[in-house]
Amino acid sequence: MMALQLLSGIIGQITNVFLDFNVGQEYVSIIIRLIGIVYYAEFVSFLLSETSLGNVGKMFEYIVKLYLIGYSLPMIIKLFELILSVV
């Protein structure tokens, strides 16, 4: 619980920095979510290995990696849209 509170505090600070310097809101949310996903994945993976569920932990890691790839999909689509708009 304490770790979660710390994490949300850090995320809040980073968001403020982003917003102060006019970095696009969508980019802010992507980076923040990435930090969150990676942190929680590590946390869950560690818990699973501690409870002798290492195989489940490895499967979980694969799922997280797939999720991260899927997460970049809007960016890939946007990049393609930009390319198509100029070509």
Added chain:
Amino acid sequence: MDAAGFDLSAFENIWAELYNQYDWLMDADYLDKTNLLKVENFNIVGFFQSLGDYALHELTTGFTQFKSVLIFLLIIALFQNIQSIFSTKYEKVTNTVLKLVLMVQLFQLFIFYHDYVLDILTRYMNIVVAIFPMLLSLITITGALWNQTLFKPAVVFLINASYFFINAISLPLTVVGTIFGFINQINVEDLYGRLIGFINKVALWTLGGYFAFFLTLMSIQNMTLSFADGLFFRTTQNLMNHIPVIGSKFTDTIVSVVSTLSILRNSVGLLGVITLVVVVAFPIVKVGVSLILFRLLTGVIQPIVSKDYIKILDVFNTGLMNLLVIMMIIGVMFIFTFFIILYSSNMMLLTN
């Protein structure tokens, strides 16, 4: 012909648009706003001062983009550090996502500058199309008939070829080179490095080669035509001198009229050159300042983030550099063309 009665509406429209676009040009008094033909009053120091002011303004505007990308890269560096504290299991995937985010940001900026350069160059050539006939008509009435006959198709060809080079070769190749450059950075290996280098070189060298070819052609034409026009004028003078009683007086009058009209032609020609310089100088400053800022950003951020991100910034910088070079080549080419035509039509009187 009365200089005051000469129709300068094309120039007036262009300058009105320029004053509308660049606010502080209204305050800068390097050109007489009430009488555009007073080109001798052109204040070159004032012009460079207003260019400096514009560069400072662009520095402030471009700094917003600079700041935004800088902070984004700093956060990426921070994120990489935080991530490495936990583990490096997700490093590759997260790096790809972050690279994509940076690419999207930079590509949006690149498209903005590409559209801007395309817009400026199209407008620039439209201005050439608008003022060139005016200069050509003045050349014709001052007796430089060969100049008019051969420069007209040459410049029409120049304008059409420039449209072709900009729309079909240089700008599209720059875009393709930049797209390949970004795609190349998604992979770990440098797969398209040589292809990208080739595309970028073709984009610039074809335009540079065309520029060199055309200026050589124009210079040769200039030398030949001015002597031909001079000879024609001299022969006509000699023939008229043979007319009894009024012949020599008539010739003197014609020479005086042609010399007077030459002053008007030079004023219009110089006004054309000044207009072209002003139209192209401000956009060059704008893109140049952005390029300097992003090169600076690459240098500043290099020790902090991994070199993958630096390479992405390098791709953007190369694309922006190409756009700047294309704009400079086209700008200088038309300014030189106007100079050569003016010089050539003046040479006629000198060789006479």
